[in-house]
Amino acid sequence: MNNKDLMQLDGYDIHFRLICSEDHERLIRFYYKLSDKTKFLRFQFNTANIPKVRVHKEAAFLCNLDRNTHNAIVAIIQRDNQEEIIGVARFVRDSETASAAEFAVVVLDEFQSKGLGKKMLLKLIDAARKMGINCLLGYLLSYNDVMIHLIKTLNLKTKIINFRGQIEAYIDISQQGTDKSCGKKPKTGREFTF
Numbered sequence: 001m002n003n004k005d006l007m008q009l010d011g012y013d014i015h016f017r018l019i020c021s022e023d024h025e026r027l028i029r030f031y032y033k034l035s036d037k038t039k040f041l042r043f044q045f046n047t048a049n050i051p052k053v054r055v056h057k058e059a060a061f062l063c064n065l066d067r068n069t070h071n072a073i074v075a076i077i078q079r080d081n082q083e084e085i086i087g088v089a090r091f092v093r094d095s096e097t098a099s100a101a102e103f104a105v106v107v108l109d110e111f112q113s114k115g116l117g118k119k120m121l122l123k124l125i126d127a128a129r130k131m132g133i134n135c136l137l138g139y140l141l142s143y144n145d146v147m148i149h150l151i152k153t154l155n156l157k158t159k160i161i162n163f164r165g166q167i168e169a170y171i172d173i174s175q176q177g178t179d180k181s182c183g184k185k186p187k188t189g190r191e192f193t194f
């Protein structure tokens with residue numbers, strides 16, 4: 001990513017880069033700053049009793065990704081003389097077909113509804129296309145109106161399957177929007193990561 005990857009929000013310069021192993025502590029701080037509501041929307045279960053050791057383990061996993069199968073972009077600001085993560089967008093590839101991946105985006109509460117989530121998802125789509133991925137699947141709670149709206153504003157072919165309160169949102173990111181297999185669930189071994 002280059003200098004064009006800058007955005008200004010609430011007086012902060014935000015820059016975007018791929019996650020790296022030095023982000024471990026920053027990711028943990030990010031996780032603990034998320035509200036319960038945001039964590040529930042993202043992880044879809046009550047995270048209140050998640051032990052610290054698991055959060056640390058998940059952070060270690062996410063910031064040391066195997067880049068053949070995963071990718072993650074972070075949004076960073078400079079606050080209190082240090083880098084702070086304010087958003088994470090990630091995908092994990094289908095272990096069989098490699099042309100599909102599961103994705104997720106989460107933005108720190110104070111920076112939500114200001115265009116950051118959409119910007120991060122667009123960057124993630126760019127990165128996914130470069131890896132030959134044609135289809136992204138997001139698991140959402142059926143009442144997650146912001147994310148559902150965001151996906152619809154991408155103007156890409158999408159398929160939304162609503163089943164018992166959970167949505168599978170398939171986004172066809174192939175250049176012509178003609179990936180016929182988009183809608184088939186990728187096998188990713190889902191994990192709890194930021």
Ligand SMILES: CC(C)(COP(=O)(O)OP(=O)(O)OC[C@H]1O[C@@H](n2cnc3c(N)ncnc32)[C@H](O)[C@@H]1OP(=O)(O)O)[C@@H](O)C(=O)NCCC(=O)NCCS
Pocket residue numbers: 037038039041042103104105106107108111112113114115116117118119138139140144145146147149150153
């Ligand atoms: C979902 C999430 C990533 C979206 O990021 P965001 O920065 O808040 O959203 P954006 O500001 O980029 O908004 C995207 C669109 O939704 C609209 N929107 C944003 N907040 C909204 C709100 N509270 N109510 C209605 N629409 C809203 C925006 O207007 C924008 O649409 P537009 O381009 O037509 O104007 C973020 O809210 C979040 O982290 N939520 C909790 C975690 C989560 O639900 N993750 C998704 C599961 S993978």
